[in-house]
Amino acid sequence: MSLENKPILGECGGLMSMCSGMVDKDGKRHDMIGIFGCDSVFVNRRHGPTYVMADATPSNPLFKGSVRAHEYHYSEVTAGGGEDFGFDVKRGAGIVDCKDGLIARNSLGTYMHQHALSMDDWAKGFCDKLQ
DSSP states (O other), X not given: OOOTTOOEEEETHHHHHHEEEEEOTTSOEEEOOOSEEEEEEEEEEEEEEEEXXXXXXXXXXXXXXXXXXXXXXXXXXXXXXXXXXXXXXXXXXXXXXXXXXXXXXXEEEESOEEOGGGSSOTTHHHHHHHO
């Protein structure tokens, strides 16, 4: 079975590994998977833990409706401004400007650690994309 275009969800460290590179606290860049064309950069603790409430955007490939989660950041993602985001954050910080969930095809990378029971059917989007 080919994994091409199958759904991928990366939360926090998963988001970081899905970026093109990761910059450590010494400023050394390490190549990562490259699903997203931006880097993650380690920083001193930015904020959190924070309880998050977010709404899925229409372009979100895996989730619909609202989600609850928590987040804490020891890194920043260097979003360049042309990214498509899968969540509008109502409470919390997200990646940038109350946006979270970088999208590339059926992949979603987010700082949020989602609470699966906060949704009626958390896995439905994954199952639909596997068909």
